[in-house]
Amino acid sequence: MDQLHPTYAPFASRRVTVRGVDYAFTDTGNSGFPVLLLHGWPDDRSIWRHQLPYLQSQGFRVISVDWIGHGESAIPTDTRRYRISELGADTIALLDTLQLDRVHLIAHDYGATVSWETVANHPTRFSSYCALSVGHTVEILQDIATGHLLRYLWLILHGMDRASRYWYLSNEAQRFRHKFAAHPDAERILEKLTHGGDTTFWTIWEKANPSYDAIYRHFFTEQRQKRITVPTLGLYSREDEWMTEGQLARSYKHVDASWRYESMRGGHWVQLERPDEVNAILGSWLAQVEPC
Incomplete structure (x- = not known):
């Protein structure tokens, strides 16, 4: 079992069974x-270690979760269990288990990919939504189709487990160190990848959610009709190494509620790199959408 970043230690870990699998989470209570x-790749809930105490100090009850296959949560062997639709169902089941009628939702990276769909499918469970770095799936597909394919080749690479690890780890992990130069936890992630035992976390998102499945669901099923009907904030960091700005900036097209967009300096893991600025934006956003 992975250990959370040491600075997360003051916050007690809890566990709950959600749809047959164990989730680890922190709840300020x-x-x-x-x-x-909700975190993304290749992280765990300790990526929010600067936001959790700040939001708690602002009077919020804060819950951060390890996705299955990550951190201290269970690691199901069935790849299908990691599909976006399954993780969305887990999110709602978690709220039910914790007896939470509605929450503010803040999600990063693949956590945001799951959440765009979850919020669209279950709008009454969310008072607001904030997506960090990653926009609506349709807009990512639009970027890929209109000239940004090379920027997103990692989507294909990450779907190939052995090839992906070899590419990142060859030549004494030079490519890993280059791509993750802005990640404050890069050495910890490298240690998990090379000596941490189970490496499901490294490629499971792409293996469970290939691009053709995203295309099918968002263009040929009822999912294409679903809209975001809660207040939504998009927060992008301009030195992001993985995502273009357009995919998040254009995500307002899928929102039938108030939309706010912010861009700031920083890399993909901006909540760790520039926590005070991120906290100020989140505090302002939550004050703006505070429930009656």
Whole structure:
């Protein structure tokens, strides 16, 4: 089992069974309105270690979760269990288990990919939504189709487990160190990848959610009709090494509610790199959308 970043230690870890699998999470447990934090690749819930105490100090009850296959949560062997639709169902089941009627949702990277769909499918469970770095899936596909394919070749690489690890780890992990230069936890992630035992976390998102499946669901099923009907914030960091700005900036096209867009300096893991600035934006956003 992975150990969370040491600075996350003051916050007790809890576990709950959700749709047959064990999820690890942190819950500040106070009586404020709940905020749910969802991480992405290749992280765990300790990526929010600067936001959790800040939001708690603002009076919110803060819950951060390890996705299955990550951190201290279970590691199902069935790849289908990691599909976006399955993780969305887990999100709602978690809220039910914790008896939370509605939450503010803040999500990063693949956590945001899951959340765009989850919020569209279950709008009554969310008072607001904030997506960091990653926009609506349709807009990512649009970028790929209109000249940004090379920027997203990692989507294909990450779907090939052995090839992906070899590419990152060859030549004494030079490519890894280059691509993750802005990640404050890069050495910890490298240690998990090389000596941490189970490496499901490294490629499971792409293996479970190939591009052709995203195309099919968002263009040929009822998912294409689903809209975001809660207040939504997009937060992009301009030195992002993995995502273009357009895919997030254009995501307003899928929102039938108030939309706010912010861009700032920083790399893909901006909540770790520039936590005070991110916290100020999140605090301002939550004050703006505070439930009655």
